[in-house]
Amino acid sequence: MAAGVRSGCGQCWWGKAMGTPDGRYWQRDTEILPREQQREHQWRLLLQQLRYAYDRSPYYRRRFDDAGVNPHQFRSPTDYFEHIPFLKKEDIIEEQAKHPPHGRFLAVHPDEIVRLYVSPGPIVWSFTAEGYRRYCEAFAKGVYLCGVRASDVVDVTPNYAWVPAGTFMDEGYRMVGAAVLPGSVGLSDFHVEVMKLAKVTVIHAFTTFLAQLGEVVKQKGYDPQRDLAVRLGIIGGEIRSEAARQALGEPFGGIAIREQYGTAEIGVIANECEYGGGMHLSDDHLVEIIDPHTAQHVAEGASGELVVSDVWRQAMPIIRYRTGDLTEGLNLEPCPCGRTAPRLKRIVGRVSDIPRIKGMFVIPRNIQNVLDRYPELGRFQIVVDRPGRQDELTIRVALRQPADDPGALSRRLTAEIREAIRLTATIQLVEATALPDSAPLVEDRRSVG
Numbered sequence: 001m002a003a004g005v006r007s008g009c010g011q012c013w014w015g016k017a018m019g020t021p022d023g024r025y026w027q028r029d030t031e032i033l034p035r036e037q038q039r040e041h042q043w044r045l046l047l048q049q050l051r052y053a054y055d056r057s058p059y060y061r062r063r064f065d066d067a068g069v070n071p072h073q074f075r076s077p078t079d080y081f082e083h084i085p086f087l088k089k090e091d092i093i094e095e096q097a098k099h100p101p102h103g104r105f106l107a108v109h110p111d112e113i114v115r116l117y118v119s120p121g122p123i124v125w126s127f128t129a130e131g132y133r134r135y136c137e138a139f140a141k142g143v144y145l146c147g148v149r150a151s152d153v154v155d156v157t158p159n160y161a162w163v164p165a166g167t168f169m170d171e172g173y174r175m176v177g178a179a180v181l182p183g184s185v186g187l188s189d190f191h192v193e194v195m196k197l198a199k200v201t202v203i204h205a206f207t208t209f210l211a212q213l214g215e216v217v218k219q220k221g222y223d224p225q226r227d228l229a230v231r232l233g234i235i236g237g238e239i240r241s242e243a244a245r246q247a248l249g250e251p252f253g254g255i256a257i258r259e260q261y262g263t264a265e266i267g268v269i270a271n272e273c274e275y276g277g278g279m280h281l282s283d284d285h286l287v288e289i290i291d292p293h294t295a296q297h298v299a300e301g302a303s304g305e306l307v308v309s310d311v312w313r314q315a316m317p318i319i320r321y322r323t324g325d326l327t328e329g330l331n332l333e334p335c336p337c338g339r340t341a342p343r344l345k346r347i348v349g350r351v352s353d354i355p356r357i358k359g360m361f362v363i364p365r366n367i368q369n370v371l372d373r374y375p376e377l378g379r380f381q382i383v384v385d386r387p388g389r390q391d392e393l394t395i396r397v398a399l400r401q402p403a404d405d406p407g408a409l410s411r412r413l414t415a416e417i418r419e420a421i422r423l424t425a426t427i428q429l430v431e432a433t434a435l436p437d438s439a440p441l442v443e444d445r446r447s448v449g
Helices: 035-056 058-066 077-083 089-098 129-146 166-176 188-198 207-219 242-248 364-371 406-421
Strands: 113-119 123-128 153-156 179-181 202-205 232-235 256-263 267-271 279-281 287-290 304-308 321-327 347-350 377-385 392-399 426-431 442-444
Touching (some): 035 077, 113 129, 123 129, 129 166, 129 232, 129 267, 153 188, 166 179, 207 232, 207 242, 232 242, 242 256, 347 364, 364 406
Parallel strands (some): 153 179, 232 256
Antiparallel strands (some): 304 321, 321 347, 377 392
């Protein structure tokens, strides 16, 4: 047996067969498939799910019929891309509000549901036993890729109540064979004490909470080499800068930080291996990247909005879901780990907060990274206008205290922001009262003619 693989970890906690982890891959057969064969595998799974949703879910039967499509007639992914309508979070919320609690999404009898979650919206997520098992196994496969093994002790810090987070992560880690501490949210001081007591080796946390735990480690004066056993941090769920990511591991002795990307609607979609360079997309899911304004596919590897369909859910299929998350793009270079799925670059923001100016997406986080260098600066607002034929970009920046030389500061900001976003902006320094908390981050004054 491969080192680090505990006997019996090929069986999940309710006894059904899962993947076959071999010490390096969770499911070697699909993870290292040549890319073209991997796409064929993804299409087979997706086509099966499309037909299942059409046959069993009243919502999708009506939705597809209204669009004039029948997935039983599909022959290639092109049929899917050209004919299946997009689904947005707002569609789910509206449907469930009209037909509570599940909407008309259900593709099974309600008696088959064994797990429910409720996330903000509100949105009710329902699972059968088998659908939930596959949802959890996708997470297990992901953290195995990140480097978690059966010998690990894991502190799971996301919320265990109501939302799809702590509970399915807990079960996914136990599928790997790891020992799990259901830490949940808050109580950062106690988390750190338990890390020392229980010799925790892996922390799973949102970026900001892992940073908070690192501060507590420093406040307690712990020597990470002597007092702690943490070797790996797994993060996800929040937009962050590269500098912030690099700093996360330092209080724990420079531990490795690996990243995951997923959504409540789909589950885990991408995971980072030890070689970095982005997060490997799921080898089971056909992922699209589209221009959020035109809804057309971008050039391969380019930046855009992520779109994906779930392929495992039985109770409530999610088909061609627009995540609203914007990625920098894909790393298409071969990875030394041997996995053939492209690597997803950073999530850089939400589509709704990201205007497109002169053909470029302006990422608010990139502007914030510049302003963070100046303690005298506060909130900012992106203003886009088109008084003639050209877009004009203005960035209004609130001053926490008067600037010694406003002109010089504006010139520095103009140059540094141009470097960050590849566009020249007019900088307006304003008093803090001119940008209250209620002011929108983006004010787009362009008229649609």
